[in-house]
Amino acid sequence: MFDPIEKLKEHLRHASVSTDSAFKEGMNGSRDFLAGLFGEMGLNVEIVDTDLHPIVLAKREGDARWPHVIIYGHYDVQPADPIELWDSDPFEPVERDGRLYGRGAADNKGPQMAHIAAVAQALEENPSLPLRITFLIEGEEEIGSPSLLPFLEARKAELSEADLVLLSDTLSPSADQLVVTVGLRGIVALEVEFEGPKSDLHSGLHGGAVYNPLQALFEVCGSLHDSENRVTVPGFYDDVAQVEDWEREELAALGADEDSYRDFLGIDALHPHPDYNPFEAIRYLPTLEFNGMGGGYQGEGSKTIVPSKAMAKLTCRLVGNQDPFKVGALVKEAILARVPAGIKATVEMGHEGSPYLVVPPGRPNTPEDQPRRLAKAFEATERAIGDIFDKPPLFLREGGSIPIIADMKKTLGLDSVMVGLFLPEDNLHAPNESLNLSVIKKGIQVSKKVILALAEG
Amino acid sequence: MFDPIEKLKEHLRHASVSTDSAFKEGMNGSRDFLAGLFGEMGLNVEIVDTDLHPIVLAKREGDARWPHVIIYGHYDVQPADPIELWDSDPFEPVERDGRLYGRGAADNKGPQMAHIAAVAQALEENPSLPLRITFLIEGEEEIGSPSLLPFLEARKAELSEADLVLLSDTLSPSADQLVVTVGLRGIVALEVEFEGPKSDLHSGLHGGAVYNPLQALFEVCGSLHDSENRVTVPGFYDDVAQVEDWEREELAALGADEDSYRDFLGIDALHPHPDYNPFEAIRYLPTLEFNGMGGGYQGEGSKTIVPSKAMAKLTCRLVGNQDPFKVGALVKEAILARVPAGIKATVEMGHEGSPYLVVPPGRPNTPEDQPRRLAKAFEATERAIGDIFDKPPLFLREGGSIPIIADMKKTLGLDSVMVGLFLPEDNLHAPNESLNLSVIKKGIQVSKKVILALAEG
Numbered sequence: 031m032f033d034p035i036e037k038l039k040e041h042l043r044h045a046s047v048s049t050d051s052a053f054k055e056g057m058n059g060s061r062d063f064l065a066g067l068f069g070e071m072g073l074n075v076e077i078v079d080t081d082l083h084p085i086v087l088a089k090r091e092g093d094a095r096w097p098h099v100i101i102y103g104h105y106d107v108q109p110a111d112p113i114e115l116w117d118s119d120p121f122e123p124v125e126r127d128g129r130l131y132g133r134g135a136a137d138n139k140g141p142q143m144a145h146i147a148a149v150a151q152a153l154e155e156n157p158s159l160p161l162r163i164t165f166l167i168e169g170e171e172e173i174g175s176p177s178l179l180p181f182l183e184a185r186k187a188e189l190s191e192a193d194l195v196l197l198s199d200t201l202s203p204s205a206d207q208l209v210v211t212v213g214l215r216g217i218v219a220l221e222v223e224f225e226g227p228k229s230d231l232h233s234g235l236h237g238g239a240v241y242n243p244l245q246a247l248f249e250v251c252g253s254l255h256d257s258e259n260r261v262t263v264p265g266f267y268d269d270v271a272q273v274e275d276w277e278r279e280e281l282a283a284l285g286a287d288e289d290s291y292r293d294f295l296g297i298d299a300l301h302p303h304p305d306y307n308p309f310e311a312i313r314y315l316p317t318l319e320f321n322g323m324g325g326g327y328q329g330e331g332s333k334t335i336v337p338s339k340a341m342a343k344l345t346c347r348l349v350g351n352q353d354p355f356k357v358g359a360l361v362k363e364a365i366l367a368r369v370p371a372g373i374k375a376t377v378e379m380g381h382e383g384s385p386y387l388v389v390p391p392g393r394p395n396t397p398e399d400q401p402r403r404l405a406k407a408f409e410a411t412e413r414a415i416g417d418i419f420d421k422p423p424l425f426l427r428e429g430g431s432i433p434i435i436a437d438m439k440k441t442l443g444l445d446s447v448m449v450g451l452f453l454p455e456d457n458l459h460a461p462n463e464s465l466n467l468s469v470i471k472k473g474i475q476v477s478k479k480v481i482l483a484l485a486e487g
Numbered sequence: 488m489f490d491p492i493e494k495l496k497e498h499l500r501h502a503s504v505s506t507d508s509a510f511k512e513g514m515n516g517s518r519d520f521l522a523g524l525f526g527e528m529g530l531n532v533e534i535v536d537t538d539l540h541p542i543v544l545a546k547r548e549g550d551a552r553w554p555h556v557i558i559y560g561h562y563d564v565q566p567a568d569p570i571e572l573w574d575s576d577p578f579e580p581v582e583r584d585g586r587l588y589g590r591g592a593a594d595n596k597g598p599q600m601a602h603i604a605a606v607a608q609a610l611e612e613n614p615s616l617p618l619r620i621t622f623l624i625e626g627e628e629e630i631g632s633p634s635l636l637p638f639l640e641a642r643k644a645e646l647s648e649a650d651l652v653l654l655s656d657t658l659s660p661s662a663d664q665l666v667v668t669v670g671l672r673g674i675v676a677l678e679v680e681f682e683g684p685k686s687d688l689h690s691g692l693h694g695g696a697v698y699n700p701l702q703a704l705f706e707v708c709g710s711l712h713d714s715e716n717r718v719t720v721p722g723f724y725d726d727v728a729q730v731e732d733w734e735r736e737e738l739a740a741l742g743a744d745e746d747s748y749r750d751f752l753g754i755d756a757l758h759p760h761p762d763y764n765p766f767e768a769i770r771y772l773p774t775l776e777f778n779g780m781g782g783g784y785q786g787e788g789s790k791t792i793v794p795s796k797a798m799a800k801l802t803c804r805l806v807g808n809q810d811p812f813k814v815g816a817l818v819k820e821a822i823l824a825r826v827p828a829g830i831k832a833t834v835e836m837g838h839e840g841s842p843y844l845v846v847p848p849g850r851p852n853t854p855e856d857q858p859r860r861l862a863k864a865f866e867a868t869e870r871a872i873g874d875i876f877d878k879p880p881l882f883l884r885e886g887g888s889i890p891i892i893a894d895m896k897k898t899l900g901l902d903s904v905m906v907g908l909f910l911p912e913d914n915l916h917a918p919n920e921s922l923n924l925s926v927i928k929k930g931i932q933v934s935k936k937v938i939l940a941l942a943e944g
Contacts (some may be wrong), residue, residue: 215691219789228753234672234887237774237804239748239765241758244777244799245712252709255702291696296685299828301698308696317694320701321792322783327800332676332837334802334888335778342701343784345791347694371756380789430691431791 031154034147034474035130035467037067041105041139042123042132048083048106049173056121057083057169060105064088064167071150073165080177083169090153090163097403097484098162100189100444101149102197102434103142104171107134108459115461128467135465136456141198142167144451144470148477152485161485164192171199174381175434182441193403195438195446196480198473200428202450203284205469208415210408211448213313213387213427214435216348218358219380222251222365223341224373230326231336240336241372244325247340250368250375254318254361258304261318263364266357271350271387273314274395280424281309312429317347318361347431354382383433388445390425403484407447410483414476415449423449449476488611491604491931492587492924494524498562498596499580499589505540505563506630513578514540514626517562521545521624528607530622537634540626547610547620554860554941555619557646557901558606559654559891560599561628564591565916572918585924592922593913598655599624601908601927605934609942618942621649628656631838632891639898650860652895652903653937655930657885659907660741662926665872667865668905670770670844670884671892673805675815676837679708679822680798681830687783688793697793698829701782704797707825707832711775711818715761718775720821723814728807728844730771731852737881738766769886774804775818804888811839840890845902847882860941864904867940871933872906880906906933 041063045056061084065075068088078085083106110120110133118124123132130140145165152159166189168178182189200211226243227236256262286309292300302311325340327333346357362377369375389396390412391405408425416422435446451473457463498520502513518541522532525545535542540563567577567590575581580589587597602622609616623646625635639646657668683700684693713719743766749757759768782797784790803814819834826832846853847869848862865882873879892903908930914920 217691217791219791221789226754231752232887233774233776233778233802234674234804234885236752236769237776237886238763238768238772239757239759240752240754241716241756242777244780245709248705248709248777248780248799249712250709252702252705252707255706259698295688295693295697297683297697297829298831299698300696301827301829302696306695311695312693315695317690319690319694319791319793320699320705320783321690321790322785322794323701323705323797324781324785326777326779328779328781328798332678332800332802333778334674334676334776336776337779340780341785342705343789345690345789347691370758372754372758374755428691429694430689 031151032070034143038130038140038143039123041143042134043121045121046106046134046169047109048170050109057106061086061169064105067146068165071153078181080170080181082177085169085177085181086165086167088165090161092162093160096160096162097487098164098192099481099484100164100166100192100195101145102195102446103145103165103167103199104138104169105167106169106172107137107139108172112461117462120463125467129464130467131462131464133463135463136452137458137463138171138199140465140470141451141473144198144473145196145477147474148481151474152478152481159485160487161481164189178434179437179441182437186441190442190444192442192444193401194407195444196407197446198449198451199432200448200450201452201454203454205453205466206419207284207421208419208423209450210390210411210423210425211428211450212390212425213349214385215316215429215431216352216354216383216385216433216436217345217431218348218354218382219343219345220358220361221341221343221378221380222247223339223376224369225339226373227336227338230338233334233336237336241370242336243340243373244337246370246373247323247325247342250365251320251342253368254364259301260303261316263318263361265360266316266318269351269353270316273310274393276393277314277427278310280426281313283424284309284426313427314349316349316352316357318344319347320344347429348385350385350387352385354384358382383431384436384440386436386439387427404445407480407484410480411447411449411476414479417479418472418475449473488608489527491600494604495587495597495600496580498600499591500578502578503563503591503626504566505627507566514563518543518626521562524603525622528610535638537627537638539634542626542634542638543622543624545622547618549619550617553617553619554944555621555649556938556941557621557623557649557652558602559652560602560622560624560656561595561626562624563626563629564594564596565629569918574919577920582924586921587924588919588921590920592920593909594915594920595628595656597922597927598908598930601655601930602653602934604931605938608931609935609938616942617944618938621646635891636894636898639894643898647899647901649899649901650858651864652901653864654903655906655908656889657905657907658909658911661910662923663876664741664878665876665880666907667847667868667880667882668885668907669847669882670806671842672773672886672888673809673811673840673842673890673893674802674888675805675811675839676800676802677815677818678798678800678835678837679704680796680833681826682796683830684793684795687795690791690793694793698827699793700797700830701794703827703830704780704782704799707822708777708799710825711821716758717760718773720775720818722817723773723775726808726810727773730767731850733850734771734884735767737883738770740881741766741883770884771806773806773809773814775801776804777801804886805842807842807844809842811841815839840888841893841897843893843896844884861902864937864941867937868904868906868933871936874936875929875932906930
């Protein structure tokens with residue numbers, strides 16, 4: 031059996047930056063590393079070509095009656111820039127004070143290795159383990175997974191036979207308190223452009239006669255929330271999933287503190303929807319957030335014009351049963367309905383992703399028809415974390431978006447068990463990314479327990 | 488007596504671009520040209536040094552009981568860029584179809600030459616003309632006249648003895664209809680910055696808990712006008728001068744047409760204050776105009792952040808008796824009063840200039856104590872234009888700002904008679920600037936008649 035930490039270091043030496051074609055060698059190296067490792071483990075490895083970076087698929091096949099788990103991960107990493115802010119070479123892993131430093135250590139090569147090592151150990155100890163396992167490791171997660179959905183659709187017949195997806199690409203708040211993520215927000219992006227006069231006008235010669243498109247944009251976009259931060263788009267909240275008491279209780283158990291959060295953000299007041307505290311609002315509510323805007327003269331000093339154009343970029347985060355296309359259309363319609371005479375407006379939809387929500391077993395709102403093996407995976411995960419980390423996990427929804435989780439649900443009909451194995455201090459996407467080695471070593475034990483439990487049938 | 492058009496051509500060959508130090512030679516050449524010309528005319532020439540470009544002062548002194556007119560002009564010009572759009576060298580004047588092409592032809596070397604030539608003729612015909620004349624030709628008009636106010640203050644005792652200022656640096660709508668400008672809008676610039684969280688935040692991890700500063704800026708700036716385009720800043724309209732019936736009538740005589748104006752601007756509706764038509768609103772009302780704004784991500788695609796900062800630049804145009812410092816303070820106060828908790832805001836005042844308003848003689852609202860010689864200048868101007876252009880001028884307020892006119896009123900106590908000698912088709916500040924030579928030749932006759940009338944006492 032290989033040493034998981036040494037193998038992880040080997041993986042980290044491959045600079046697999048998917049967004050930059052200069053890192054082609056690192057991408058190939060990482061892919062070949064995984065193929066080799068899965069081969070050593072006796073799995074059937076397939077390199078699935080895509081338009082950009084191949085998917086590594088590695089299967090342990092077996093009796094069709096055996097349970098079947100898909101383990102998801104990604105072998106691509108964020109760029110290391112700005113490299114000068116790193117204390118050591120991002121692609122030459124270094125251990126320091128119980129942490130392993132390197133780009134990709136936490137996102138996602140470390141957490142992914144917990145599952146690989148767990149499977150390797152389980153198979154070494156019991157070569158006839160009655161469990162089918164499919165590793166699905168993609169190379170485009172950091173650039174939006176463009177090839178994954180087409181792949182899932184092409185291989186739907188084969189993959190949808192699985193029982194569930196197991197992965198670790200989410201956050202836990204601390205090494206003492208793991209979180210199993212049971213909800214993710216969806217997203218829909220929109221870009222708004224307002225045009226008034228066909229070119230910038232002298233504000234002395236024309237100001238007062240025409241509708242300034244910046245003013246119109248301020249008025250229309252400024253009308254999209256009420257004074258208590260509710261979105262005023264008609265129908266916006268229609269498909270928002272109910273929040274259960276147990277969800278509020280688990281979240282409260284996190285012990286997040288509003289004062290510390292305010293200080294961390296550097297603001298003097300938080301601004302959630304009136305019926306939710308800030309930590310609830312992030313997880314349980316959709317948002318309409320302005321990400322950028324611009325128009326007219328933005329340089330030094332002033333320029334006395336009535337500008338011709340103004341634009342705003344916004345994204346809505348979505349929850350529960352909201353459909354990004356439906357919400358995008360509602361927002362577009364609300365904006366266009368408020369555009370005044372004298373202004374031409376366009377609203378274009380950009381990328382989108384569905385929200386995701388799964389209910390663990392034993393809750394008041396657990397579906398009666400929840401698949402037995404999914405329930406078993408959740409139960410095994412809860413028990414294993416309780417045993418190994420001395421404290422059971424919290425089952426929480428998160429505010430971020432991982433659209434591929436909803437894609438796997440929609441395409442394959444599969445739910446995901448998401449075990450958070452990275453921590454806030456791990457500096458994901460930032461200089462000096464690192465991994466708490468103790469968490470990963472415990473993560474291997476947790477994953478192994480879950481795998482053994484699943485193999486029970 | 489010199490040929491005014493040949494002299495004007497000579498002046499235009501000096502590339503006196505004040506904003507660009509590469510044109511030092513052109514600035515010096517233009518200054519020396521004027522000094523030489525005024526010297527030939529027998530005037531006492533003084534080159535008044537400033538921090539940047541000197542003022543050319545040329546005086547015909549005389550008996551203290553003689554009337555005294557200051558004739559204002561500027562010898563600096565706008566840059567000629569983009570030069571490739573000119574049909575001929577901007578600094579090598581060319582006559583074509585009754586027009587003279589060259590940078591500065593219309594702004595301000597041509598109209599200025601009308602007065603210089605008129606004075607030269609009048610003095611040649613009557614060397615003992617009982618009129619004191621001070622030419623005040625500055626070299627910094629195109630860069631905001633930074634040295635003029637300090638100069639006026641320094642020379643206040645001497646200059647405030649004059650009776651009025653005569654100048655031609657305003658627009659007339661056509662060669663058939665001259666305008667004497669009797670009002671100019673003032674201006675005050677403000678820059679607004681909103682700050683929310685101390686750095687950009689991930690909109691998934693934090694969206695819904697904090698006040699987005701773009702949203703706050705939209706809401707606050709979007710509240711500064713009501714649905715009928717009235718500015719909602721308390722006290723904003725307090726010192727707006729009344730509009731007299733005669734003013735609306737003279738403006739109506741212009742015959743401006745809303746449909747053509749709308750087509751010219753490329754919009755489907757105009758948007759004036761409900762009590763004014765668009766042409767009135769431009770001239771008689773103050774505005775609060777957004778000139779630029781920006782915040783967050785403005786590149787291609789989207790970036791899922793809650794931005795840290797947002798900014799807007801705005802200028803208010805002011806009319807009648809409004810004070811730019813007072814209005815600036817009111818707007819600042821209104822914005823700050825509307826900033827929500829969770830947002831830090833700053834509002835900084837930029838440049839400012841007072842509005843200007845003078846009432847010609849014989850109107851219902853003409854001040855009873857209007858100086859006799861000012862009244863005489865207006866009457867002589869009206870009569871001369873009626874004689875020479877076959878149609879009397881309209882006395883109109885304009886929407887633009889020439890802060891030095893208000894400065895001369897405030898500092899020296901002097902009103903200005905502004906005779907519009909350039910036309911919309913003259914392409915001021917644009918490629919192929921030109922001057923209608925027939926208008927200038929008639930302008931010389933008008934100016935001469937006014938000068939002779941003033942000399943009557």
